Amino acid sequence: MTKQRLYLYDTTLRDGQQTQGVQFSTVEKIQIAEMLDQLGLDYIEGGWPGANPTDSAFFDEAPKTRAMMTAFGMTKRAGRSAENDDVLAQVMQAGTGAVCLVGKSSAFHVSDALGITKAENTANIAASFSHIVGEGREALFDAEHFFDGYKADPDYALEILHAAIEAGARWVVLCDTNGGTLPAEISEITKAVIASGIKGENLGIHTHDDTANAVACSLAAIDAGARQVQGTLNGLGERCGNANLTTLIPILLLKEPYASKFETGVTLEALKSLKQMSHKLDDILNRVPLRQAPFVGSSAFAHKAGLHASAILKNPSTYEHIEPEIVGNERVIPMSNQAGQSNLRRRLSEAGLSVEKGDPALGYLLDEIKEREALGYSYDTAQASFELLARRALNQLPNFFEVKRYKVTVERRKNKYDKMVSLSEAVVVVKIDGEKKLSVSESMDDTGSDRGPVNALSKALAKDLGQYQEMIDDMRLVDFKVRINQSGTEAVTRVIIDSVDSKGNRWSTVGASANIVDASFEALIDAIQWKLIRDTGEKFTK
Secondary structure, three states, X not given: OOOEEXXXXXXXXXXXXXXOOOOOOHHHHHHHHHHHHHHOOOEEEEEOOOOOXXXXXXXXXXXXXXXXXXXXXXXXXXXXXXXXXXXXXHHHOOOOOEXXXXXXXXXHHHHHHHOOOHHHHHHHHHHXXXXXXXXXXXXXXXXXXXXXXXXXXXXXXXXXXXXXXXXXXXEEEEEEOOOOOOHHHHHHHHHHHHHOOOOHHHEEEEEEOOOOOHHHHHHHHHHHOOOEEEEEHHHOOOOOOEOEHHHHHHHHHHOOOXXXXXXXXXXXXXXXXXXXXXXXXXXXXOOOOOOOOOOOOOOOOEOOOHHHHHHHHHOHXXXXXXXXXXXXXXXXXXXXXXXXXXXXXXXXXXXOOOOOOOOHHHHHHHHHHHHHHHOOOOOOOOHHHHHHHHHHHOOOOOOOOEEEEEXXXXXXXXXXXXXXXXXXXXXXXXXXXXXXXXXXXXXXXXXXXXXXXXXXXXXXXXXXXXXXXXXXXXOEEEEEEEEEOOOHHHOOEEEEEEEEOOOXXXXXXXXXXXXXXXXXXXXXXXXXXXXXXXXXXXXXXX
């Protein structure tokens, strides 16, 4: 059967930038555009030229892509021609092969927001697309508020679409602008649009996730006949975000009936980079990746229960809907107080530790895990600390260094500007190959701000580890989570630290104590030890 072409349109750089707290630099936008192009997207919407300096600079420096680079703007304003509209002119001057213009398709918004008649709005849309096509550009019409507009006045909503098509628009995109339309309505209205004479090969869908249905609504439109789908990487977007392409693309490539029916620009080989790409975007934004994200989350293929882990060992398809490697992910068997020996042996094997079935050490290690989790530790979220605990129980933990003592002080004082400031200082003494080394560090950053006692401890611990120093120089702490497990004066603090290095490794370690500094220091030590084990690549016996 000949597959139908389904086009993927990415708006991460424009609509995704509407996310609260997200503001891309020009360099970051270029980096993301190159990443999206490598994935195989058909269209990359770079931004709105003239709306802000960053977007304008991006189009001046935009990389050459296989994907169609697209500039976004709005249809011409009433009272002037398309040729003399300065806002539209800036969009055209971006020099992109495609131009996407947003226009009102709801009679309510035409009268209340624009303050013009429906006939004037229709004429503005037609004139705008005639101008774009006349300049040799591919034209796309984002029909804003289309679904609400159709439900209120279907004749006018369809009139707008037909005006754009008749003026030469390649695509008309149905936008669920406020994100409130559900999949069944999306399907019914999309079919009505096609029945009115607009071909599915000219029809796109753009959804928002305000009811957590953006992906489902996109699929409903595709099922109804739309052949272009818009979305963003990691579901970025205003309010609750847009349709998440890291979820939508694997569904289209791997799930039926889509896998057999459609062809996209994304290959199965390119799909293997999906998790890395998703996490790279979060890294650019300095955000922690969502563990539970479908397909690309670190917990997407995590199996905690002992029953599940035992079945996974026999046949992964018992609890996995796809092989994790297809999207660049991996199977995780976390350790917890629910773990059984099958679970434990599998996790040990993944850490490079071979233990025979029935080995007494397994029972001892299980008891140790359960006892420590009762004290506040959590090993299903700290795989690196689990590995160190296992190595210690199996007498396979290298003795890289020994911490003899540490001290942390926090001083509150006035600076030369008579302002009260804090200064944290840490002293750490370690013993390496029989030699003691003392390191002192402050937590002051380049701006003169105190980064706290844990930062001071981290810097002091990593300041001088002798022969191992080069191995830890590329380590970076990227997340620090604190949880109080009990209440009152008996409270136990759990600290989870996420670390990364220049090789792309990311690992989590845990510490627990009534003292938050002790808990943090324990997690820091584990982080360094795990890194040293990986970089030495040797087997040690303590």
